[in-house]
Amino acid sequence: MLLIIKGKVSRYDAFNFKMTRIEELILQRTAIDAEIEAEYKREQEAAARGEADAQFNLGIIYYKGQGVPQNFVEAFGAFKLASEQGKTQSQYYLGIMYEEGQGTQQDYAEAAHWLELSAKEGNPDSLNRLGAMLENGLGLKQDFQAAMRCYKLSAEKKNPAAYFSIGSMYEQHHGVEQDDMEAIRWYELAAAQGHEEAHYRIGFLYLKGHTVKQDYKEAKNWFLLIATDGHINSQIRLGEMHDTGLDGQENHAEAMRWFKLAATHGNAEAQAKVGFMYGNAHGVELNFPESLRWNLMAAEQEYPAALSNLGFMHEHGQGVPMDSQKALTYYRKAAKKGDVNARKNRDIIEARIAKQQSNDH
Secondary structure (H helix, E strand, C coil): CCCEECCEECHHHHHHCCCCHHHHHHHHHHHHHHHHHHHHHHHHHHHHCCCHHHHHHHHHHHHHCCCCCCCHHHHHHHHHHHHHCCCHHHHHHHHHHHHHCCCCCCCHHHHHHHHHHHHHCCCHHHHHHHHHHHHHCCCCCCCHHHHHHHHHHHHCCCCHHHHHHHHHHHHHCCCCCCCHHHHHHHHHHHHCCCCHHHHHHHHHHHHHCCCCCCCHHHHHHHHHHHHCCCCHHHHHHHHHHHHHCCCCCCCHHHHHHHHHHHHCCCCHHHHHHHHHHHHHCCCCCCCHHHHHHHHHHHHCCCCHHHHHHHHHHHHHCCCCCCCHHHHHHHHHHHHHCCCHHHHHHHHHHHHHHHHHHHHHC
């Protein structure tokens, strides 16, 4: 490549100039950006001519924010045009947007209508989603048998989401007898295709041992498969297993490691557990300021255990001034959300306050 200086070629630099890797990447990115822009314009023009494929592609571009800012309103409009022309994939996305209220007002009946049209053409994703609406009675009358038929039609097309849905029906006793082993069989089919939540449900069933033999080792193995990839609930369950010794022996430090991994992603349950660990010297040195910090983060999400923890800290002056009224406020909030310990502590403080007021009179 020749180096241009004020319109002239430097013969010396022409032989010695070499672009850095960053410069090469910038040039590549510029070329790619230009190509994306050109393709975007082509899709816009084709969509304006009424081509259903282009309308669908434009909908995907806006829905996923591919080369343009994500825009659900534009995506909805594009999907609607393509759907009205019978574009099956577009009908699926239009159904999703009605169901989720993305780019339009939430409307379960409309969602079911478009998903049903797509499902009739055999779209596996639409069949699975329509099954979910039937299972939960959203926009359609609840019908477990009809839901199962949709799921099985989708599963015939090897859809891992449908495998998971069928497993969930067996786990939750929806239209079939509860059968955790049958649930696991379907979950394993989904897990084999990379369905993360299927891994988690298998681990959870072995952990709890409802209608399948309890097996902590098996549970731990399934959780580990996805916890290392950032699956938050699996990280929390592994933390609990280490904290209580369900995996063989108590290891509070390892428990704390898993809880923190989940907590740093903003999970309120994990944040409350980290706060509790700091406040009780489990796997770490006793540290009330850190306990307070993590519990406050979880309390911002109204997590009951964190609210209860904060009540206890204010009641006993752990890292904060002792304050029965503040403690009572936290206990009451946690109790309203069903926290049993908070309910007991609330009743104790209220009884104490009532006794003091009675003595004063």
